[in-house]
Amino acid sequence: MALQAATLLPSALSIHKEGKSNVALKETTVFGVSVSNYVKADFIPSSKLSKNFKRRLALGPVRAQTVSAPEINQASSEEKKTLRKGNVIITGASSGLGLAAAKAIAETGKWHVIMACRNFLKAEKAAKSVGIAKDNYTVMHLDLASLESVRQFADSFKRSGRPLDVLVCNAAVYFPTAKEPTFTAEGFELSVGTNHLGHFLLSRLLLDDLKQSDYPQKRLIIVGSITGNTNTLAGNVPPKANLGDLRGLTSGLNGRDSSPMIDGGEFDGAKAYKDSKVCNMLTMQEFHRRFHEETGITFASLYPGCIAETALFREHIPLFRLLFPPFQKYITKGYVSEVEAGKRLAQVISDPSLSKSGVYWSWNKNSSSFENTLSKEASNEEKARKLWEVSGKLVGLA
Numbered sequence: 001m002a003l004q005a006a007t008l009l010p011s012a013l014s015i016h017k018e019g020k021s022n023v024a025l026k027e028t029t030v031f032g033v034s035v036s037n038y039v040k041a042d043f044i045p046s047s048k049l050s051k052n053f054k055r056r057l058a059l060g061p062v063r064a065q066t067v068s069a070p071e072i073n074q075a076s077s078e079e080k081k082t083l084r085k086g087n088v089i090i091t092g093a094s095s096g097l098g099l100a101a102a103k104a105i106a107e108t109g110k111w112h113v114i115m116a117c118r119n120f121l122k123a124e125k126a127a128k129s130v131g132i133a134k135d136n137y138t139v140m141h142l143d144l145a146s147l148e149s150v151r152q153f154a155d156s157f158k159r160s161g162r163p164l165d166v167l168v169c170n171a172a173v174y175f176p177t178a179k180e181p182t183f184t185a186e187g188f189e190l191s192v193g194t195n196h197l198g199h200f201l202l203s204r205l206l207l208d209d210l211k212q213s214d215y216p217q218k219r220l221i222i223v224g225s226i227t228g229n230t231n232t233l234a235g236n237v238p239p240k241a242n243l244g245d246l247r248g249l250t251s252g253l254n255g256r257d258s259s260p261m262i263d264g265g266e267f268d269g270a271k272a273y274k275d276s277k278v279c280n281m282l283t284m285q286e287f288h289r290r291f292h293e294e295t296g297i298t299f300a301s302l303y304p305g306c307i308a309e310t311a312l313f314r315e316h317i318p319l320f321r322l323l324f325p326p327f328q329k330y331i332t333k334g335y336v337s338e339v340e341a342g343k344r345l346a347q348v349i350s351d352p353s354l355s356k357s358g359v360y361w362s363w364n365k366n367s368s369s370f371e372n373t374l375s376k377e378a379s380n381e382e383k384a385r386k387l388w389e390v391s392g393k394l395v396g397l398a
């Protein structure tokens with residue numbers, strides 16, 4: 001079905017019988033796809049796929065688990081610890097997934113949400129518009145496209161004296177139609193600079209605060225995505241994520257004396273976003289390997305579903321914004337509303353049954369969570385270690 005839709009749209013696409021794809025995309029492409037034998041489509045119900053298409057998909061096992069409503073109070077020995085509200089920082093909580101999660105978690109009455117946003121007034125208005133009670137949130141300024149701002153945010157938060165129990169790295173930008181790269185304050189390509197490097201510095205600076213938390217469960221969550229995982233159908237839509245040997249990142253990602261792309265290639269806004277999501281998922285795993293045992297912090301990532309109506313697609317062409325929601329709703333069935341996605345992220349923040357560290361969570365069509373499998377690249381330990389080291393240098397930590 002997905003392929004039929006694709007062919008209705010202004011893209012040129014052909015798939016060989018063997019299942020190998022040969023995809024040519026015109027400049028005007030709205031949707032494009034390449035499907036191969038190893039591709040796993042998590043979100044298309046089998047009944048909706050043609051026999052021919054099914055043959056080409058190797059559907060992997062799905063481990064579902066029942067998810068209970070967010071619940072903080074644990075055994076009586078933990079009672080003392082649960083007297084206070086949990087504190088969760090959510091970056092980019094002024095719209096979309098971040099706002100919906102802020103609302104869902106604040107509504108439990110057990111959490112105070114620090115909305116870490118670049119536009120203070122917008123965040124205040126957003127919190128009011130969805131009805132988050134005044135006592136349950138604080139807006140703090142954070143511009144992830146400036147490392148100076150990230151440092152200031154971390155300092156202000158530390159000075160506030162609030163314990164930190166959960167940090168959610170959620171904010172992101174996506175520039176699918178940009179012909180030229182744009183850059184952060186320190187000169188890094190803007191999507192990787194914001195989505196990965198800004199969050200990388202933020203997480204490193206706040207790790208000690210998380211360590212010191214006496215809350216029953218402390219967590220660092222970095223939002224990932226299916227489109228960065230080339231073991232899925234969505235991840236095989238060109239341009240595919242690929243960090244290569246990180247040569248562009250190593251040389252500074254500045255577009256002057258180095259490529260603005262992590263792999264050292266030509267600028268491609270859609271690829272830069274997908275690469276940044278691979279970085280997010282690799283970073284979560286590297287945090288897990290380095291710090292989980294020592295600190296007890298749960299490190300997790302997730303794909304919340306395709307939230308096709310968020311402002312993430314604000315830079316896309318109008319035709320895409322018009323067709324993308326129905327395409328995801330009726331054809332791929334990967335669509336999820338902001339409210340539902342917000343509940344999913346809220347589970348990863350607070351549900352005791354989602355406390356395993358090092359996991360990339362996804363949800364099946366019954367909205368049950370399961371531990372998903374990351375692509376080869378998004379789970380490459382050597383790459384994760386290198387990414388950690390290079391990113392540390394770029395943000396001034398190493």
Ligand code: NDP
Nearest residue numbers: 092094095096097143144145170171172306307310311312
């Ligand atoms: P939105 O555009 O609605 O939300 C992104 C948020 O990030 C906004 O609050 C935005 O602020 C904020 N932001 C952008 N740049 C900065 C910056 N420099 N400093 C601080 N905040 C910034 O998109 P979504 O809700 O869709 O995206 C949220 C997360 O979900 C992202 O990590 C995305 O990759 C992920 N995701 C989204 C999917 C989808 O289908 N939409 C699917 C899978 C993952 P402002 O309001 O000021 O613009």
Ligand code: PMR
Nearest residue numbers: 002006030031032033041043225227233234237306332334
């Ligand atoms: Mg995709 C199982 C099918 C599936 C899912 C779950 C997504 C999610 N997409 C799927 C399939 C397809 N997409 C197919 C078959 C096509 C070709 C017709 C297709 C195309 C497509 C485009 C052009 N899809 C896109 C784009 C975007 O610009 C979005 C993107 O890549 O943003 C980086 C996108 C997405 N598809 C998704 C999701 C979740 C996105 C966007 C957001 C993200 O990964 O963060």
